[in-house]
Amino acid sequence: MRVLVVEDFEVLARSIGTGLRREGFAVDVVLDGNEALGRLADTRYDVVVLDRDLPEVHGDAVCRQIVAEGSKSRVLMLTAAGTVKDRVEGLGLGADDYLPKPFDFSELVARIRALARRSTPAVPPRLEAGDVVLDPNLHTAVRAGRRLELSPKEFSVLECLLASGDRVVSAEELLERVWDEAADPFTTTVKTTIRRLRTKLGDPPFVHTVREGGYRIGEG
Amino acid sequence: MRVLVVEDFEVLARSIGTGLRREGFAVDVVLDGNEALGRLADTRYDVVVLDRDLPEVHGDAVCRQIVAEGSKSRVLMLTAAGTVKDRVEGLGLGADDYLPKPFDFSELVARIRALARRSTPAVPPRLEAGDVVLDPNLHTAVRAGRRLELSPKEFSVLECLLASGDRVVSAEELLERVWDEAADPFTTTVKTTIRRLRTKLGDPPFVHTVREGGYRIGEG
């Protein structure tokens, strides 16, 4: 769970940072909007805690940028203004939530958790389907009691398929969710990875192809 | 954008309902928790606006139920209590957001939009007619419990027919909607595809011909 804290008041910024780390988040802290944009460009955060009043690049601008990029990050905007008008404005910019200052630290944590839950829709501690069990925490995958030695990409693909239940997942979607960077649309890597995954999963076939559609898991 | 409003105070419930409809949402209103659970069981909502203080089944219980079912619906909890403790509790239950009463209507709308923006786009969950059920997500088609193995074109044609209800769909329209590109007007491919689809659908006949008109589905 990666969190980026953008807050120019240094004492507050550090305090939020250490507090969130104590709660088990992976936290980066930056002090202005430019730095924030730099970090966002090369790291994928689940939640961005964003002060609205920032020097140089305003919080609103950072927020718009995040939304414009179609980033998966959720934005929790910190705002000094408590009037309804300001609150609505913040949400209108694309923030997912706001928190008026001064705020209670426990509420900040609760809200980050609530946002994060949406970001990765309820990843349960274990994913399973049929005789396949996958534990994202332990990073283990098991089929019919037999432990599978999967490479990182293979593991992520399987995780993504399991998390989608029996829905059909297109190659483009896998590319976006597992390979995250803007990938070459003509890449054949999904095909190759699926193939290797199938080999390791063995019989009976577990990953099925939907022509023109994508992949779907299940015994059927 | 489907929204379910759960609020026992009838005047408020109706007022929220009409207000949201004016904003372009498809709104259903129910007055207690039991009704809410009933609706949730057979309809897929993008957002549930949920009063916390409900008679019979408490809002917290409804919320827990929604989360437990792994539903894709986002929950916006309305709560009379404004203390930090209550707010945190609500989020802890799995609500995605809360709004303390009394609230400004424009803020309710802004929050619903914020919740809905990144919620999974509402794809028609299932199409069905007679004993035929088709699920675009799972990419499955079933007749009388028997799974049909359809090719992409066959699937699209059936999808198009089901989506049109019992209306007659002309060959030209199918050509346009399934084969999208400006196709050769003298092509016989629709005919051929309909034929193969009929074969797979089996008896009794499900796709009927309207002479000089097109095709229509139904048991009749």
Next chain:
DNA sequence: CGGGAGCTGACACCGGGCTGACACCTGGTC
């Protein structure tokens, strides 16, 4: 710093099923 092992992704090739054209048949209507 050098080497090896495993992961990754590109490329070439293969096979099967989907597709759509054509020729012919059927059945309803006048």
Next chain:
DNA sequence: GACCAGGTGTCAGCCCGGTGTCAGCTCCCG
């Protein structure tokens, strides 16, 4: 029974997805 819209049988081409392989990369270990 003649006409013709629509159904059927069949076949060739092709496109999609699977497979084999190789080279580059990274990471680890000595």
